[in-house]
Amino acid sequence: MYSFKNDYLDGGHPQILKNLLDTYNSQEDGYGEDIYSQKAKELLKSVIGYHNIDIHFISGGTLTNLLAISSFLKPHEAVISAFSGHIYVHETGAIEATGHKVIPIESKNGKLDPKSILRVLEDHHFEHMVKPKLIYISQSTEIGTIYSKKEIKELRAVCDSKNLLLYIDGARLGSALTSSLNDLTLCDIATYSDAFYIGGTKNGAMLGEALVICNSSLKEDFRYYIKQRGAMLAKGRVLGLQFLTLFEEGLFYELSRHGNEMAKKLQDGIVEHGYFLQFESYTNQIFPILPEKVLLILEEKYQFYRWETLDDDLTVIRLVCSWNTEEKYVDSFLKDLRAII
Amino acid sequence: MYSFKNDYLDGGHPQILKNLLDTYNSQEDGYGEDIYSQKAKELLKSVIGYHNIDIHFISGGTLTNLLAISSFLKPHEAVISAFSGHIYVHETGAIEATGHKVIPIESKNGKLDPKSILRVLEDHHFEHMVKPKLIYISQSTEIGTIYSKKEIKELRAVCDSKNLLLYIDGARLGSALTSSLNDLTLCDIATYSDAFYIGGTKNGAMLGEALVICNSSLKEDFRYYIKQRGAMLAKGRVLGLQFLTLFEEGLFYELSRHGNEMAKKLQDGIVEHGYFLQFESYTNQIFPILPEKVLLILEEKYQFYRWETLDDDLTVIRLVCSWNTEEKYVDSFLKDLRAII
Amino acid sequence: MYSFKNDYLDGGHPQILKNLLDTYNSQEDGYGEDIYSQKAKELLKSVIGYHNIDIHFISGGTLTNLLAISSFLKPHEAVISAFSGHIYVHETGAIEATGHKVIPIESKNGKLDPKSILRVLEDHHFEHMVKPKLIYISQSTEIGTIYSKKEIKELRAVCDSKNLLLYIDGARLGSALTSSLNDLTLCDIATYSDAFYIGGTKNGAMLGEALVICNSSLKEDFRYYIKQRGAMLAKGRVLGLQFLTLFEEGLFYELSRHGNEMAKKLQDGIVEHGYFLQFESYTNQIFPILPEKVLLILEEKYQFYRWETLDDDLTVIRLVCSWNTEEKYVDSFLKDLRAII
Amino acid sequence: MYSFKNDYLDGGHPQILKNLLDTYNSQEDGYGEDIYSQKAKELLKSVIGYHNIDIHFISGGTLTNLLAISSFLKPHEAVISAFSGHIYVHETGAIEATGHKVIPIESKNGKLDPKSILRVLEDHHFEHMVKPKLIYISQSTEIGTIYSKKEIKELRAVCDSKNLLLYIDGARLGSALTSSLNDLTLCDIATYSDAFYIGGTKNGAMLGEALVICNSSLKEDFRYYIKQRGAMLAKGRVLGLQFLTLFEEGLFYELSRHGNEMAKKLQDGIVEHGYFLQFESYTNQIFPILPEKVLLILEEKYQFYRWETLDDDLTVIRLVCSWNTEEKYVDSFLKDLRAII
Structure with a gap:
């Protein structure tokens, strides 16, 4: 059979495993402060094209989503997601478990559009309802479609005008970036979103996602949140080295x-x-x-x-x-x- | 220098990395339902000596602690820990972040004794105070001491008489089990506790702890909790294979x-x-x-x-x-x- | 104008205020253990026709809903509600703030029917999704419709066969019970639900709802939850006396x-x-x-x-x-x- | 006997009940937007001596504490309290239930002093520990002692230099303000704290505390939090009128x-x-x-x-x-x- x-049937890419084997004996600081994580962060900043961004390596997608979203929002703030959004359907209520409502909306092809977002905002107009604050989208989406640069810019414009945050779940960001239909660069993604993650697990890593925080107001004390949610690996090097391997030569x-x-x-x-x-x-x-x-x-x-x-x-x-x-x-x-x- | x-300065043990390399190409079910995780669980059950226990592989200690404790307790129930307990001091309030108070008590050598536990129970006698329900201890403790069989049995007796749960943080369980002073087997640990974990991260694994749930009333729907807390790795095989490697020949x-x-x-x-x-x-x-x-x-x-x-x-x-x-x-x-x- | x-434009009914004035000088135990609360509970048990039920007086509807639901559910369990349900729309995500997803479903006339509930259960079949556990309905509903005895019995049958809880928001239960269309007694409500509340605020009280817990497995330690959520009034007499006034002569x-x-x-x-x-x-x-x-x-x-x-x-x-x-x-x-x- | x-053995003061009876028939907006609440807020602002403060009437002390503290803090931030503090001992872990650790410290006479606070701050120096952010004190304290103006100013100085918030539980603030030892005015309390509450329940009201938010950065969207925690009474007039009665002639x-x-x-x-x-x-x-x-x-x-x-x-x-x-x-x-x- x-x-x-x-796309997570296999183990890690052999080059990753070889690099882990080659380096196991070097003594490194724990909790993501090792040399591999530092290098991987610097490399990713160069690849993305911004240096005033914060990068954190987290072990999986659900953990990254719940960590980011619960850290970015105040208790009464809510997320807008497509009905088909991974956080709405397939994360066992992980976002709600951190106290935040996810407001689902119908979507065409798994994608959100400004009009439906504006309708949600109009409906949620007073303190008897949650306050929509963060737009959650996936690139590529749950059904493999991708947002164009024009679409992402339109979402950004809504976020700017309505004081919302744009968060992009990039579990399959690699697949989107290399799609024949794609017109977005990693730099665009960082330009138009407040935060996003680059999925490693579904693209060669054993585990690991790189959370990128672009909006400076969301960066403070983030390592506290990572630790509090149990997301700080003692041997952070294991994540750092994987991303180093994936990005140092375009793998x-x-x-x-x-x-x-x-x-x-x-x-x-x-x-x-x-x-x-x-x-x-x-x-x-x-x-x-x-x-x-x-x-x-x-x-x-x-x-x-x-x-x-x-x-x-x-x-x-x-x-x-x-x-x-x-x-x-x-x-x-x-x-x-x-x-x- | x-x-x-x-004890988490190094990467994973080379045998673990070799095994990961050898098996990367086999297609496996995700989310811990792969063959390596299954074999590792069966092996651990044999090593422990019980087959009616549930085992789950989790990526780190804090995640294991918060997942287990928040799943075992009702909202008003609290944890008793030594002031020096890892959950009380060094997990950024991870347990409180799930809604549960940790009641700290002074301890000799990092260890809890029945008397001080009973004093806490006497103090917490009505609905204006939390209800102490779970005793958290570490083996070995934060300062390297270990509980003897006699001491563990005494804690168990208190738990039995007062309807409490005994949970053992085993981040350094290997070190305790191989201490010259030790008189406890893994089977004893499983016999006298309601749940415990076997730490991999501090003993050769790249990451990974094996949570063992002994008390049957705590087992139901546990995979829901794992997923909800973001603790279910897509490639669970990475954890399973590490424990298989660690235990199949006594490594x-x-x-x-x-x-x-x-x-x-x-x-x-x-x-x-x-x-x-x-x-x-x-x-x-x-x-x-x-x-x-x-x-x-x-x-x-x-x-x-x-x-x-x-x-x-x-x-x-x-x-x-x-x-x-x-x-x-x-x-x-x-x-x-x-x-x- | x-x-x-x-139906909450006015203050409390004058008879209630007179009774509060007449009794202010008697010294009473606090936190709901006063004589008026005790008498009101006994009276309500007689009126309902069950004596093995637990009654707690809570100051408002949202507080009652969030307190009951968060106490009844385990972390991964979710609520099913109509899209128009008060907890889904107009309680600022109070249920989600306690960690539980509310699964909305389309409804005719604000009412839920067994078929749509069963469809939700079929969809939620594994640990990557929340586990639906509690059916939330209102009697009368947000749009003034009421469930018939036949409809309530059908919902009960679904709950029994699928191991679900039925919770009835009775903010306007008085209006339903005295509707010309009604064929349900308070005793029926208690028979077919696991818990419900009798709304005082919208029916003559200054504030206060009487939460009735019928299912014995949900009763334990409930006063802890009340206190923990800030819902235990020091002068519980104020709530007890209002319900005593409302029910002692059919007011x-x-x-x-x-x-x-x-x-x-x-x-x-x-x-x-x-x-x-x-x-x-x-x-x-x-x-x-x-x-x-x-x-x-x-x-x-x-x-x-x-x-x-x-x-x-x-x-x-x-x-x-x-x-x-x-x-x-x-x-x-x-x-x-x-x-x- | x-x-x-x-001090909550009795019902409400007769003047309060008479006023409630006299006004019950006037139609008022709900949820605290009634004329009595508005007047009471204006009156309190005059009495306190500040007009750029926000006032919210909440039904009880624990609800006020948990609402304020959980709204003011980010997930990783913690509270410092005396071991004898009401939130630490006698609120069933209400603060922890909202996700925040309460760090207890030994205190002389139930009062906190700058030195012990500074020691806590030194200990909590990195992301493996919670971040102390809010100082919780009571005036008068649990054991009836009161802070002098000098002591409050010293606490304020620590808060200013260390970027902390000072929150004062005023369940018995009336008793403190009228103590023969007191040298603090309501205006001082508002000047030196970020938020505090004026207790009604223990001083003549049937129920009700007036939460005063002095620090402007804590005011935004507060009514959302009130609603989300179930603390927004439909008939907010009941609270407003009580405070109006208590303060309009110095009662x-x-x-x-x-x-x-x-x-x-x-x-x-x-x-x-x-x-x-x-x-x-x-x-x-x-x-x-x-x-x-x-x-x-x-x-x-x-x-x-x-x-x-x-x-x-x-x-x-x-x-x-x-x-x-x-x-x-x-x-x-x-x-x-x-x-x-």
């Missing part, structure tokens, strides 16, 4: 690009075989529509999620490729698909 | 024993040279008392914490040895000490 | 009935004058649809909420009557309405 | 003075009869030391707290007088005491 279920982009390319090959092949897509994807997740008969045969050899049942016969499935997806399995999947009459 | 500052004990032996050699040597100890240690942390002149010279070549100032001249320092402390540095430290007249 | 804006029902009757008279009159209703109401809130011209004239003499804009001309308004609504103003409102051509 | 147990001071005078008479009489005091009190709580034989006889006719057992025979008791303590009972107590040989 070969799996296309998600991060290379890995994301591979995932996108494999997904595109899979998507193109499926379409060629005459099947439809729920929508065309330009990142590492694709959403073809397949009949039951085909699914039953494919499921004997491949793992993937059944995403949405359309009718008695047709189902949208999700196929995810990653930095480690081997092309031969993409080829065999397509060959097996072609073989089904 | 060689450092005796703590865990071997590493702890080494740390203890190095500490003992250091301690014996210091005493031989005519210096006093704050108290005799049997684990991997030692607390010699040295005059200022000596300290200034040693600090040119070695790093360690100045622990407590006794008078104008004398200071207690803390020297920590670990699984990776090289004997040659212990020898050179003692030689350098001897050279000071 | 006479106001039909809500509570008399007051609610008056509010309902005034609302019915208003509604009937408006319909007679040829206007439509958003829906027919049987409680103390009515929702007529009036054209802009009419509204502008009425607003010169009366206060009320513009509830929903239907089109350029027509608006749904909300008119609320209470225990203290004077019939002469109902008459003058209708007379003024008739006078508008 | 006549009780000297505490507040008159009532406090009476309590202090009765306590002084009791204390003087007890000393005259040859008994000792734990310390001399200048407020409405006194702490005489009486032998067991005497206590047993007195307890047949009077209620009071046994405060502290000194030895086999001697016990410190607490006697509390209030605005409603009748002099004839003070006299009879002393007469009964004298009669015991």
